[in-house]
Amino acid sequence: MIVDVVTLFPEMFSGAVGSSILRIAQEKGLVRINVVNLRDFSTDKHRKVDAPPYGGGAGMVIQVEPAVRAVESLRADGRGGSRLILLTPAGRKFDQAAAWALSKEKGLILLCGHYEGFDERVRTLLQPDEVSIGDYILTGGEIAALAIMDSVVRLVPGVLGSPDSLKEESFSSGGLEYPHYTRPPEFRGERVPEVLLGGDHKKVSEWRRERAAERTRESRPDLI
Numbered sequence: 194m195i196v197d198v199v200t201l202f203p204e205m206f207s208g209a210v211g212s213s214i215l216r217i218a219q220e221k222g223l224v225r226i227n228v229v230n231l232r233d234f235s236t237d238k239h240r241k242v243d244a245p246p247y248g249g250g251a252g253m254v255i256q257v258e259p260a261v262r263a264v265e266s267l268r269a270d271g272r273g274g275s276r277l278i279l280l281t282p283a284g285r286k287f288d289q290a291a292a293w294a295l296s297k298e299k300g301l302i303l304l305c306g307h308y309e310g311f312d313e314r315v316r317t318l319l320q321p322d323e324v325s326i327g328d329y330i331l332t333g334g335e336i337a338a339l340a341i342m343d344s345v346v347r348l349v350p351g352v353l354g355s356p357d358s359l360k361e362e363s364f365s366s367g368g369l370e371y372p373h374y375t376r377p378p379e380f381r382g383e384r385v386p387e388v389l390l391g392g393d394h395k396k397v398s399e400w401r402r403e404r405a406a407e408r409t410r411e412s413r414p415d416l417i
């Protein structure tokens with residue numbers, strides 16, 4: 194999978210893209226992450242990409258031309274089949290099912306807005322999928338792009354060492370995951386549940402199923 198990110202703040206990606214699963218996925222040759230500076234597609238001699246809104250009002254609007262030129266240049270560079278995603282609080286809410294769907298794509302182009310967002314013609318001309326990571330306002334799409342990239346890349350086949358853990362984790366079967374314990378068996382009077390120390394796999398599975406259901410009921414009844 195090739196993940197292209199178009200942003201005004203490429204430096205926001207360097208730490209995350211070089212760490213943990215995103216780094217491993219690239220080292221394994223399963224994913225390529227390409228961060229593109231929107232300013233490289235400015236037509237202005239000062240590399241400006243924004244301007245005040247027509248009709249007046251606060252803030253600046255990202256101009257249509259650099260955004261369209263950036264996406265067209267990626268498409269001309271073999272990313273014609275990539276899914277184009279515009280990060281915006283006005284988009285469809287992202288969830289684990291959406292992450293699974295995106296993990297099957299050949300490529301993603303993540304377009305990050307900033308300030309008051311893009312000129313509306315970016316939407317009409319490029320027809321991106323519009324995606325939000327939640328009902329709150331971020332300063333720009335970069336943190337949303339990172340959240341999506343991370344949750345999608347870990348689902349790409351071969352990226353995680355033990356794909357079995359994906360089946361059990363929260364949201365994969367609709368609810369939350371069961372609680373985990375490891376050594377030591379007791380800490381400050383808090384003991385690991387006896388059933389987990391006993392080695393009876395059937396009882397362990399049953400206990401995990403019950404705890405997962407209980408957690409979901411208590412913390413996220415909306416998932417039931």
Ligand code: ADE
Pocket residue numbers: 280281282324325326327328329330331332333334337
């Ligand atoms: N840009 C600003 N806020 C956002 C959000 N909640 N989701 C996606 N992109 C955003």
